[in-house]
Amino acid sequence: MQKTLRIATVIMTCLAVGYFSSIVTRDNIPTWYALLNKPVFNPPNWVFAPVWTVLYVLMGYAAGRIWNLIDRDEANVKRAFIFFLVQLALNALWSFLFFGLQNPMLAFFEILLLWTMIFETYSQFKRIDKVASYLLLPYLAWVSYATVLTGSIWYLNR
Structure with a gap:
């Protein structure tokens, strides 16, 4: 039950x-x-809403799988989870920069950092649980697309 609760907690957080x-x-x-x-x-x-919903569930499930391995590899799980939390915070920040501040330029530079943190989270997860890392690949692909989209919107509206 504890494993299911951990996964559910991370999914709900995402x-x-x-x-x-x-x-x-x-x-x-x-x-x-x-x-x-x-x-x-x-x-x-x-x-956007259905895509992001699926991506949040996938990333939450992936992170829950990692959390469930804390007894096996505590140091690496904690390190991976820190990267996960950083990318999740950057994910939220993008919306506030792009829509809240209405600043596509700032959002573009931030999404480059977000992409880097997602890739690093993927790399950290891969060392611990390959399935968890694979669950992040749709997210990485979507944010790659969103990076090009954000940069294009900034360029077209400067």
């Missing part, structure tokens, strides 16, 4: 981060964001 990030996002989509020039590969707005 979903809560997503929810609180969406608060600043929601109000700006029909106003400020709607007026921005966007590249042709910008997805429709309805795509």
Whole structure:
């Protein structure tokens, strides 16, 4: 039961981060964001919520798997979890920079750091549990796409 509770705790934490990030996002989509020039590969707005929900569940499940191995490899699990928490905080920060401050340039530089921390989290997880690391690959792919999208929006609206 403790293993299931750990996984559920991390999933709920990730979903809560997503929810609180969406608060600043929601109000700006029909106003400020709607007026921005966007590249042709910008997805429709309805795509973001389901994609992020799936990604938060996957990353939470991955981190829960890592947490469940703390008795086997405490030092590496703690190190990996620190990277996970840093990237999760940076994930939330992006929404506040892009939508809250309405600053695509600052959000672009921040998402580069976010991508780096996700990759490092993936690398740390891979040393402990390959399945957990693989669960982060869709997230890494989406943030790669989001990085190009953020940079393009900044470029088109400078």
